[in-house]
Structure formats: C-alpha cells, structure tokens
Amino acid sequence: MCQLFISADSELWTPKTKSLRIQGVVTSIRLEVFFWDILEEISFRDQMTVNQIITKLYLESLDADHDIGNFTSFLRVCCSRYLSLIADGDLSRQTQEPLENVNAKHIIEQEALRKKERKAMFNFSHQKPSIN
Numbered sequence: 001m002c003q004l005f006i007s008a009d010s011e012l013w014t015p016k017t018k019s020l021r022i023q024g025v026v027t028s029i030r031l032e033v034f035f036w037d038i039l040e041e042i043s044f045r046d047q048m049t050v051n052q053i054i055t056k057l058y059l060e061s062l063d064a065d066h067d068i069g070n071f072t073s074f075l076r077v078c079c080s081r082y083l084s085l086i087a088d089g090d091l092s093r094q095t096q097e098p099l100e101n102v103n104a105k106h107i108i109e110q111e112a113l114r115k116k117e118r119k120a121m122f123n124f125s126h127q128k129p130s131i132n
Helices: 002-006 033-045 050-063 071-087 104-122
Strands: 015-022 025-032
Touching: 015 033, 015 050, 025 033, 025 071, 033 050, 033 071, 050 071, 071 104
Parallel strands: none
Antiparallel strands: 015 025
C-alpha cells in the first residue's frame, strides 16, 4: 500500500508559495503543488483564474461567518472534498459544468449520509480489546 504513495512524483508534496491580492491586500499562500493543481482544475471548470477562485472562496467564507484563521487548511480541505465528491460520483471531471451550477444542498446531504455509513462501517471500537 505504501508504495502507492511513496513512489508518487515527489513534486506533488513540494511547497509552492503564490502571492495574490484579496480586497486590495497583498497576501501569500503556501500550498503543496498537488493542491495548486486541483485549484487550477476547479478554477478552469468555473472559468476563473486561481487567484479569482481563492478570492471568491475567501469572501464567501467571510460572508458565511466561518473562522478562516487557517485559510490554507481550508483550501486543502476544499481540494480534498472536491476529489472525494468526484470519487463518490457526486461530481464529474468529464464535465465543465461550473460548481456554482451544481445542487450543493443535495450533494452535501448525500455526503453527510455517506459519512454516517462509513463511520458505522469503519467503527470497530466495540470489537477492540480493552487495554485495561
């Protein structure tokens, strides 16, 4: 199993810093190349630049009153969820449909159901022997 990850292109986990301007303020974001690639795919899909999609995510997070103290972690989770939703069949990489056009409420409901099912399936705590 580990070879699947260990033998991957090491450039994927190389950190890359990009500078951008959000609401007139210059900031820099440091992410691994893998996440920049996914952000590029998402931005292409929504016909935006990477800077535009990051700015949009930032501003919408503020509008939703999210604590975005660790914005880079938020971006990593966005990328991971995007790939997870593709793997689960809720989104397709074969379409160029902008993400703003998908039924987000339905997808989030389905995601919550799967999370519950997976938690039940992988919760072996009742089978583990007690250390005491």
